[in-house]
């Protein structure tokens with residue numbers, strides 16, 4: 001879903017989530033495990049403050065497992081319950097009900113003490129575009145339902161999706177805006193496909209990605225594209241352009257005159273990264289969060 005975020009839209013998105021919060025017990029904050037910090041909405045703490053929250057590191061199948069473990073510890077140290085999932089394959093999804101119940105333990109116990117039968121936990125998924133909200137909702141629903149953006153009237157016409165007997169999920173997620181004011185976060189979002197390529201130039205995004213990959217996953221890069229003499233880091237933009245040129249040459253991204261077609265090489269690199277062909281990679285670490 002492509003959304004142009006303007007101040008008016010942000011205010012509306014915030015208000016719509018606040019309306020939905022009245023209906024639920026727990027918030028599932030969905031993040032992209034490859035960029036957990038950059039895929040967080042800057043105001044999510046404030047917006048969801050009234051409800052317990054479970055941070056979900058999604059797309060874990062594409063992320064570096066060691067860094068996913070570090071990020072889980074990072075969020076837990078901030079007092080946020082955290083769980084790792086792959087909404088596409090369903091890994092970790094069936095534990096969501098028990099994880100949500102853990103957060104509401106005291107409330108549920110109070111109901112039990114009063115002789116009441118605890119009702120299913122009601123949850124809302126929130127996150128920026130492209131983190132996998134619809135995929136997770138469909139996974140929990142066990143079928144493909146049309147996920148629409150919010151309609152006027154906010155909570156009207158929304159449905160509950162039942163998952164087992166213990167969890168109910170609102171079928172419309174809370175869509176939040178990504179970070180705008182941090183250029184590095186912008187590159188990370190673009191690298192994973194969360195920001196459209198027209199916004200940031202694809203060659204520049206590819207050069208940013210190369211810098212991260214050379215520093216952290218150099219051997220993978222060497223093997224995949226048969227690169228010789230790759231340095232341990234790329235000190236400047238020109239060094240990144242040189243690597244992109246080598247990839248272009250190795251992969252036959254050539255225009256007439258024998259020059260490298262940088263745009264084609266950049267597209268190829270980003271496609272390989274996003275599809276997981278380069279292996280499981282995370283583009284930011286808690287050390288620089």
Ligand code: GDP
Nearest residue numbers: 058059060086087088129130131132133134135
């Ligand atoms: P939304 O905008 O937050 O609703 O995101 P979508 O559910 O539309 O997902 C965006 C893209 O990410 C789609 O191409 C999904 O197939 C993909 N996706 C979602 N979850 C996962 C996951 O856990 N692993 C992988 N590999 N891809 C995922």
